[in-house]
Structure formats: C-alpha cells, structure tokens
Amino acid sequence: MAKQSGPLTAAQWHVRGEALKQLSRLPESLSCLDKAVQLDSTLKGAWLDRATVLVQLGRLDEAAGSAETALRLDPQDPKAWALMAIALGLAGRHQEALAALDRGLQLTPNDMPMLNNKGRALEALGRFEEAITAYDRSLSIDPISTHTWSNKGEVLNRLSRFEEAIPCFERSITVDKTNFHACFGMAYALTLSNRVDEAFVYLSRTLEINPRFELAWNHKGLLHSALGDPRAALACFERAAALGMEGAEESAARCRQEIQERPRQ
Secondary structure (H helix, E strand, C coil): CCCCCCCCCHHHHHHHHHHHHHCCCHHHHHHHHHHHHHHCCCCHHHHHHHHHHHHHCCCHHHHHHHHHHHHHHCCCCHHHHHHHHHHHHHCCCHHHHHHHHHHHHHHCCCCHHHHHHHHHHHHHCCCHHHHHHHHHHHHHHCCCCHHHHHHHHHHHHHCCCHHHHHHHHHHHHHHCCCCHHHHHHHHHHHHHCCCHHHHHHHHHHHHHHCCCCHHHHHHHHHHHHHCCCHHHHHHHHHHHHHCCCCCHHHHHHHHHHHHHHHHHC
16 A cells, blocks of 8 residues: 555545544544644534544533534534534533424434434423424334334323333333333333332343443332332342442431331331
C-alpha cells in the first residue's frame, strides 16, 4: 500500500474518524473528526459522526452543538434532528428533545426510532396518553419491536392499567427473552394485579438475565416481606443495597430487627 504523501484532507480525517468510531476507539475518533471539521466546517457528515461520538462519550451539550451545526448546514436532514433529540433527551432536556423529534418526524413521518424516542420524551414530560399514541404509531410500523412493546407497557404500569400492560410485556418477551426490563415490568404488573406467584417467576427471570439489577432485588425483597418471610427478604435487600439501591439498607435493617424479635413473640 502506498504511503500517504502530505497532510490528510478533511475527507480523509473524516473517513479515519468514522473507522475508529466503528472500532469503539472513541477519543481517537473524536480527535480525527475534530481535525476534519477544522479543515472543512461544511462537512456535514463529520459533524454528525462527531455528535454520535460525543453522545457515546457522555458529552451531551457538545453533542447537541455538533448536531446543531449539521442542521445549520442542512435543516432538512432527519438524522441530524434525531441526533439532536438523543443528546437533549439524555441531558434531561425533554421539551427541547420533543421539539427536535417533531421537526425530524415532519421530514420522515414513519421513522420508527424517532417515534419511539418521542414516546420516551412524552413519558418523561408526564404526557402519558400521548406517549402511548407515539408507541402505537411506532408499533404500526414495526410490530415486533421488543423495546417499544416494553416502553408501552411501562407507561401503562405508570397509569395503573396493569391488565393492559401485561400483554405488552408478553409481546416484548416473546420477541426477546433477554429483555430484562420487560421481565421486570411484567413482574411489577403481575404484583399489582395480585398474581404474586407469577410475579416471582418473572423476577427470577429478570435476575437470571441481569443479576445486578438492583430494582428487581429490591422488589423481590418487598414481596418476601409482604408474605411474612423476613429472612428471604433480608437476602434480597442486602443484594439490592450492595448494588446501590437507595433505601435497601434501611429495609434490610427492618428485616434483621423482625428476625431478632420473632423468638420473643
């Protein structure tokens, strides 16, 4: 292979940065993309790749700024609006993320990932019925999206519509048996539907898939405690506390006290 003679062009820095991004060598990728846009500030694709890398590095304000630059170059690029929304949503700027998604969806109304992200933004804003509408629209395009079914189920759980949530989680798990969020959502819905034995099954499945999911350990502890089994509850709360679950250590302390007091009852 012939050696590169002379300095790299902006396009070449962009190609190198994109290749490093694919290899997950993100700081090196960002350095190359920075060089690309310094040499040619009109290189929209480099700004978009830069935004993607910055999102992955957790530098969300910079990512949004990079996507904004791409949009100044081409306001009709739905990918740029989608990236802008992702950065804003992860930064907790949900109203702004929603506005970006609406702009992107004007350009590509059937973009399933943007519809799904719109649902998440609406959910974060407490606009639950609108979130369900967005998820339903997304599912009309891709009816086997495990994450969309799970997201819809989570909104229905928040609305205490557990009998509607359960089939959503069932659809999600049918598509992807490793979706531990869907398994946990199912366990929660079953618990609140007084189907405790089934809830335990799905909690066990959740923890088989992800034994470090502190919410599941805590919920399992709560169930054991409610059923009058403080020793089993204690083991769960201790696992949850070790994983950083807020309030789990206090729950464990109450179980220890109950265990100590039982012989004197």
